[in-house]
Amino acid sequence: MENNKNNTQLKGTEKLIMEAAKKIFGRKGLDGARMQEIADEAGINKALVHYYFRSKDKLFETVVNETFSSFFPKAMSLMSDPSISLFKKIERFVDLYISLIQENPHIPGFMTQELGRGRAERVLDMFKDSGLKPEVFFQQIEQEIKAGTIVPITPVHLIVNMISMCIFPFIARPLLSGFLIMDKKDYDEFLEVRKKELPKFIINSIKKK
Amino acid sequence: MENNKNNTQLKGTEKLIMEAAKKIFGRKGLDGARMQEIADEAGINKALVHYYFRSKDKLFETVVNETFSSFFPKAMSLMSDPSISLFKKIERFVDLYISLIQENPHIPGFMTQELGRGRAERVLDMFKDSGLKPEVFFQQIEQEIKAGTIVPITPVHLIVNMISMCIFPFIARPLLSGFLIMDKKDYDEFLEVRKKELPKFIINSIKKK
DNA sequence: GTCTATACGGTGATAGAC
DNA sequence: GTCTATCACCGTATAGAC
Numbered sequence: 358m359e360n361n362k363n364n365t366q367l368k369g370t371e372k373l374i375m376e377a378a379k380k381i382f383g384r385k386g387l388d389g390a391r392m393q394e395i396a397d398e399a400g401i402n403k404a405l406v407h408y409y410f411r412s413k414d415k416l417f418e419t420v421v422n423e424t425f426s427s428f429f430p431k432a433m434s435l436m437s438d439p440s441i442s443l444f445k446k447i448e449r450f451v452d453l454y455i456s457l458i459q460e461n462p463h464i465p466g467f468m469t470q471e472l473g474r475g476r477a478e479r480v481l482d483m484f485k486d487s488g489l490k491p492e493v494f495f496q497q498i499e500q501e502i503k504a505g506t507i508v509p510i511t512p513v514h515l516i517v518n519m520i521s522m523c524i525f526p527f528i529a530r531p532l533l534s535g536f537l538i539m540d541k542k543d544y545d546e547f548l549e550v551r552k553k554e555l556p557k558f559i560i561n562s563i564k565k566k
Numbered sequence: 567m568e569n570n571k572n573n574t575q576l577k578g579t580e581k582l583i584m585e586a587a588k589k590i591f592g593r594k595g596l597d598g599a600r601m602q603e604i605a606d607e608a609g610i611n612k613a614l615v616h617y618y619f620r621s622k623d624k625l626f627e628t629v630v631n632e633t634f635s636s637f638f639p640k641a642m643s644l645m646s647d648p649s650i651s652l653f654k655k656i657e658r659f660v661d662l663y664i665s666l667i668q669e670n671p672h673i674p675g676f677m678t679q680e681l682g683r684g685r686a687e688r689v690l691d692m693f694k695d696s697g698l699k700p701e702v703f704f705q706q707i708e709q710e711i712k713a714g715t716i717v718p719i720t721p722v723h724l725i726v727n728m729i730s731m732c733i734f735p736f737i738a739r740p741l742l743s744g745f746l747i748m749d750k751k752d753y754d755e756f757l758e759v760r761k762k763e764l765p766k767f768i769i770n771s772i773k774k775k
Numbered sequence: 776g777t778c779t780a781t782a783c784g785g786t787g788a789t790a791g792a793c
Numbered sequence: 794g795t796c797t798a799t800c801a802c803c804g805t806a807t808a809g810a811c
Contacts, residue, residue: 370794388597392787402796407788409794469678469737481744508770513746513756514763518731520738525730528678528737535690537722547722554723561717562771579776601805611778616806 371409373399378420383463386470387417424467425483431457437490443497443507447519448556454523455552465527491516507563515563522555580618582608587629592672595679596626633676634692640666646699652706652716656728657765663732664761674736700725716772724772731764 377398381390392413396403410416432453435446458464468480495512502509526533526548534544586607590599601622605612619625641662644655667673677689704721711718735742735757743753 386595386597388595391785403787404789404797405795411788413787478744480741484741484745510767511759511763514760514767517735517738517742518764518767521730521734522727525734526726529726529729532689532693533726535687536693550720551723554720555727558719558723558727558771562767566775600803612805613779613807614777617776620806622805 370399370401370405373401374406374409374416375420375423378416379424379463382417382420382470383466386466387413421467422483424461424464425480426486428457428461428464429483433484436494439493439497443501444560446494446497447559450519451523451555451559452552454520455548455555458524458527459548462527465524465530468524469528506565508565510563519559522559526551579608579610579614582610583615583618583625584629584632587625588633588672591626591629591679592675595675596622630676630688631692633670633673634689635695637666637670637673638692642693645703648702648706652710653769655703655706656768659728660732660765660768661761663729664757664764667733667736668757671736674733677733678737715774717774719772728768731768735760 374395377395378390381395381398384390385394390413392406393403395416396406399406406416410419432450435441435449435453438446441449494516498507498510498512498515501507530544533539533547537543539547583604586604587599590604590607593599594603599622601615602612604625605615608615615625619628641659644650644658644662647655650658703725707716707719707721707724710716739753742748742756746752748756
């Protein structure tokens with residue numbers, strides 16, 4: 358803690374700045390964040406941030422790119438795999454999604470930060486670059502409908518529902534924590550329960566009776 | 567359009583500024599918004615904004631308060647009404663929620679803007695001031711579980727699911743629009759379909775087979 | 776109440792020593 | 794590569810005329 362300079366050398370300053378930037382940008386957004394704050398968080402000087410990443414915008418760009426490009430492929434390659442059954446896919450999707458965000462708590466912040474402004478294009482591009490093939494998932498749904506395994510549902514709405522229920526609780530976390538008076542332990546437990554209940558909830562809602 | 571001054575007189579400058587502020591703050595957030603921008607949107611001078619609302623923070627505070635205090639009571643009084651059945655409540659909740667946000671497109675922006683920072687307390691206070699009685703809804707759920715009408719589910723997760731699926735599509739609108747190439751007409755249709763499908767989806771997911 | 780002009784502070788970015 | 798000191802700009806807020 359006190360010999361931060363040594364850590365700097367060991368971990369690599371650039372990496373250190375990136376981590377700090379993720380944290381601060383995720384919390385405060387591009388406009389709300391201060392370069393000074395990021396430097397402090399990284400335990401280095403403000404000028405050094407500019408030395409590695411020309412400008413604030415460039416740093417933000419870099420960090421967002423890295424974040425999303427590690428995020429989408431994992432979730433999306435799963436959805437595009439035709440060899441996995443629909444129900445199994447739902448189960449794995451929920452688990453993967455929630456676990457991933459658990460490990461990268463700054464992601465929902467970026468998500469909303471980016472979407473809140475007119476900056477959806479980049480996110481979209483990454484969706485597409487990630488090899489996402491929504492058709493595979495859509496076809497799978499329509500196949501099951503025809504086969505009579507699940508009730509008729511518009512595929513788009515199903516996927517929107519799934520994503521909504523995975524992401525939103527993280528966005529609304531402060532609200533949840535305050536409203537139901539959850540401490541960190543309660544919240545973690547809430548998420549573990551959710552990992553199990555959510556797939557059942559989704560499958561139940563489409564499975565034919 | 568060109569005789570904005572007359573409109574100013576008619577509509578009341580204060581109201582005009584509030585509307586402009588809602589729009590700009592909702593899009594860009596507290597930090598991203600510029601007083602100049604708000605003044606322009608309102609068709610008046612920058613100094614005048616300060617004349618009515620001492621500071622930027624005060625203006626933001628005011629606008630957020632007004633927004634949320636019109637938003638929560640409507641949705642929440644419904645949930646607290648013990649005379650409405652669970653299924654009926656779900657149907658009305660979804661319709662009310664989506665309609666409300668349709669008419670006040672800036673709400674999701676504020677929602678995430680506020681939650682993104684450490685400012686959940688105010689939102690929470692409004693929840694509570696709105697006369698929300700979550701116990702009523704929770705009891706109703708547990709009653710139905712005991713009666714065997716619905717499958718066992720943790721009440722908190724059900725309500726989180728409902729809210730998630732109502733709000734998130736609005737937050738992610740730019741993503742949806744781009745990804746599925748929706749114009750405004752397509753999007754409105756998407757929402758109308760959603761109003762009908764979502765309650766069915768939810769009820770189906772908990773109804774006993 | 777509404778405008779123009781201006782003061783003031785904060786912040787991103789650079790220069791230059793080490 | 795890392796620091797200290799400094800600049801230049803932009804945006805909030807105020808003063809003061811009308």
